[in-house]
Amino acid sequence: MPQHPRVPLVLVSGLAPAPNDELAGLLHAGPGTAVVHHDLRQIGSGVVRRRLRLGPRDELTALELAHGCVNCTLREDLLPLLRRLARMPQVHRIVVRLDEAMEPEPVSWAIRNVLVGDRPVIEDVAPEAVFTVLDCATWLADATGDELLAERGLQGSPEDERTLAQVALSQVESADVLVLSGSAPDAWCAARSSAVLDRVAPSVPRVEIGRTDAEGLLAAVPPDARRGAVTDLHGALLRGAPPLQPDCGIELHTFTAQRPFHPERLHEAIDVLLEGVVRTRGRAWVASQPDVAFWLESAGGGLGIGHAGPWLAAPDGPDWAEVSPERRTLASLRWDPVHGDRAQELVVVTDQATPEEIDAVLRGALLTDAELAEGEAAWRAYPDPFGDWHEDPCEETDEPDRHVNAANGNAANRKDETS
Template sequence: MTQNLRVPLTLLSGLSPGLGRRLADTLRAGGPGTAVVHHDLRQVTSGVVRRRLWLDRRDELIALELAHGCVSCTLREDLLPLVRRLAGTPGVRRIVVWLDEAMEPEPVSWALRHVLVGDRPVIEDVDLEAVVTVVDRDTWFDAATGDDVLAERGLAASPDDERTLAQVALSQVEFADVVVLGGDLDTDTGDGTDAWRAARTAAVLDRVAPAAARLDLTDLDAETVRAAVPANARRGEVTDQHGPLLLGEPPLHPDCGIALLTFTAQRPFHPQRLHEAIDVLLDGVVRTRGRAWVASQPDVAFWIESAGGGLGIGHAGPWLAAPDGPAWDEVSAERRTLASLRWHPVFGDRAQELVVVTHTATPEEIDAALTGALLTDAELAAGPEAWRDYPDPFGEWHADPCAGSDGDPDRRDVNVRNGKDESR
């Protein structure tokens, strides 16, 4: 199917169902033939999903019974086939997929491109023109810096869903091409927005989603949303964990207590000291993302990611310099460029590269803790044979039950901590 025959598709995400509905209605009013699809996952753990479809005067609500209640089976068994049918329906000019508040747009984008429906992916029928996330300035900052898991808020997307509210809040805005800001629709005093909380929210967004356009929900129309999508927007493209950690140009100076730290080093972490130091990323930190080199496992890159009071560590595949590493022509141009810029004559592309956004913690204390976890000069001189014998708390890896089907097939998490050290 040629590019110009594909139906434009917008993914809409956000933690606030009220603001999401308001923005979905705005996009639906953008012209006749706009179909809006929404899956309500509040009963998904019981195997029931409520799907609503709006198309011109049509308003259809049905309950779906799924054999395995989870986001992945909702995508595979209903959403993807439905999007394909809508794309082939005469009169449908645009499709808006309004995601349940517990859903992240990145795995949905991955599924559109990689999950086969019949003999081909759905992306051949639609043109993903924008990912839009709506943010409630009254509540988003607390969600993004807290340690509540989704299940505690009644938002679990499967029986095994252990994600935190912060993880979802941050992943939704980080993947967005456009962020739409609104206030609490349930208050009786204007939009109810506290100026200080709104300012801190804006400061976090400046640092975790600097490339996204920013709009206000007030008096917004569909054409304004479409026009705001940056020319270089990712439009749902999923990048690997060896790509750039900073998209756009985030401010480097602190604002409203929000600061950005980029930690880099070309010597490995001691596994035991890293395990002890990692808790510094759980207190007063909004977000951590990045790659790490651990001395006891020199051939694999670690992926470290924190959101609010939760943290996970996983494998991000081999380094280019590893014996079983990928060939240069098998990786992205961005990864080749980054590797070339930091290539070490002995260690190759192995390096530490973490981006940390803080709110009550200081960049200085985090930098000091991570620096203290690096090998000393004497340990570095002992060489890789000695490093492999270090006690390694990261030695036993297990797969997340939903990994692979949620759009990140190679990622494996271990030692996930929420609010305090719960590792074994």
């Protein structure tokens, strides 16, 4: 471990450039605060523009990368830069103003796990807060629409096919504080936006950007904030206590079952999560791959499916002592004498679709009693449209296989492009 104290680190995310800049500028006013911003608008040409502000110093540098992607920006420049800044005596806080295409969680993962030299940067910086800025005039439309980042000129790599909704909701779910900028077009939009936020980030405080200073923003971070901690894909699917009753047509539905999905029927059923649904997150047990948990997310018309690692009951599953207490508790509550902790658990925030419709379609994708009786040997022989997985064109990292490998800008997307 280094002898010098770790420097507080703040991440700022959001889809709207101007409000992001406003918040970064507000935080920059603090003494000894360095603000870093990597602009990815020309990343398709292999060029990233880095802006560094520290006191009166304001430097703009054009970086040429071997591969035009966010992973390269992180590994080749941001992480080494954070270490250098943390060792400068005049730096008392570092603010990373993320590009609009970047999601906080993969950046936080890289800070904790990617080696710079022989150790990760987390030994030099102390995550203090993740702020996500919401432009109230546009956020709801972005979070519920089908528009691609590329259509807005915001993609994180030439191959980035994520939707605005995927990024907007991931940014909100990673936040310790939501910073509201501007106003909604009308009262109905404001009420619907609030209803969505109440269900996808129920415990996250909200502040208005024009009504506080940097000190007030940092004071709004809850004592139990995640501060960039990476999601446990086998942990609780929601933080806090979201309202269970519908509001402005927005409703929360939890789908659970203790029998596996048929892979082909699940592939067809997924369509129900892409229309009239704001957000889906959760774990799935697929009969043809019974030893591994699937992680499924949808947002707007965007879909992501990946592996969340083996179940505890799988032959190569982790030892109970190796997993979090939360995972052990959840597994104990639903443990089956035959199938162990394998189960379905999806949380769906609905809009135009009804919870009853979603529940019926998903239950229709489960194995029938006759199929269940056939056993695992028969299940493994089922045709499996989920057999092929995305591979990062850049060098491999140790990051867990999960759909939201969004640091590379190549998350799995629309269903007809992942089959």
